[in-house]
Amino acid sequence: MKVALRVFGTAILFVGGFGQLAGLREYIHAAPLPQQMAHEMTSEVKIDNFSFSPAALQIKTGTKVTWTNADDIPHTVVSDDKIFKSKALDTDEKFSFTFDKPGTYPYFCSLHPKMTAKVVVQ
């Protein structure tokens, strides 16, 4: 299992959350795929109390970042350069984006623009 999930050059984008990933794992187990298909690096950002946590997320290229809104008020996740832009996330809703290029990606909540943070991709 771990071998199948090792990091390889080609990243696969999973559209769903961990549930689908778990499903895929089972699928891999049942019928082994070429190794480069099985890979995912993930990271989480929590939106809580009108702030992003962590405010500066360090990740490796190819990581999928998932934001989850834990507030009772909707928020958005919008890159300053409009590279990524979520819809308004209601409570417990999620937004994911995979960072394929190194760099620093500042972002904010377009509804509450005092909420700012960044993702640093190495």
Next chain:
Amino acid sequence: MKKEDEIKFDHNGDGIDRRGFLKCMAWAGTGTLCVMKGGVMKSFSLSRLGELEPAAAEGELSFVQISDSHMGFNKPANPDVIGTLKAAIEKINALPGKPEFLLHTGDITHLSKPEEFDNVQQLLKDAKVKESFYVPGEHDVAIDEGKEYLERYGKGTKGAGWHSFDKNGVHFVGLVNVVNLKAGGLGTLGQGQLEWFEDDLKAKKSSTPIVVFAHIPLWSVYPEWGWGTEDSSQALSYLKRFGSVTVLNGHIHQTMQKVEGNVTFHTAASTAFPQPAPGKADSPGPMKVPAEQLRSVLGVTSVNFVRGQKALAVVDSNLS
């Protein structure tokens, strides 16, 4: 906290010191009537209304303001925003003087959904007012940059929904400060709207009472929480020459008032849920109060204009 220091407006040019400004702050639920006469504002607790001159209660123009109905919100702070909006409408319908029209200062909906807009439109049909005027809050432009809002309320407006109209000699301007917000910033009016606003006021005599309404406060209530507008000082500079200016806002879900020179600023309570006083919580999120107290921290605002007195009386009443 030195709130005075956060206020950047310097539009009077009359040498009045900040310390000389008469201001009053009324937290939601206390119920305060503020009357401005000749640039001096007096405030009365609702329990002392008997001290008011009768003329202040029966003006030539009265209207109501409601705000932040957040239709679609269903969290513990208020699982029944329909019920509290209905209570607000009952409050309006029970006012002694029939209000000429209703202003909604934004966050009509919680998530800009068509069914949320539908619900509010349906409920407000029961309000005994001839007309209603709106400006959007950030929640009304959250999913489609305001497309749905403009389809419903954009008729006769410009840009993101800004507009002006005249009623009984009072000039009303609805401004939009919730679109194209910049990272790290506050509410924004933008250059295009500012130019329109300056032009809109040009033909008005200095004696014309002006009422400006917008969602996010046009004064720096608490910039740390985004409770202010980046370029409001520019907008307010156009109002210097007018003798009577009233600014009505929402967004902060509590009543607050301030007088600076010729301008009276007022924020209305929400009809949906209260928010904490500036800096009194970790964040400005919905404030949960005991169910039996909820309606005491929600409310409607009625405004009364009496010609000749240059007075606009602003009365907040809660829903309990």
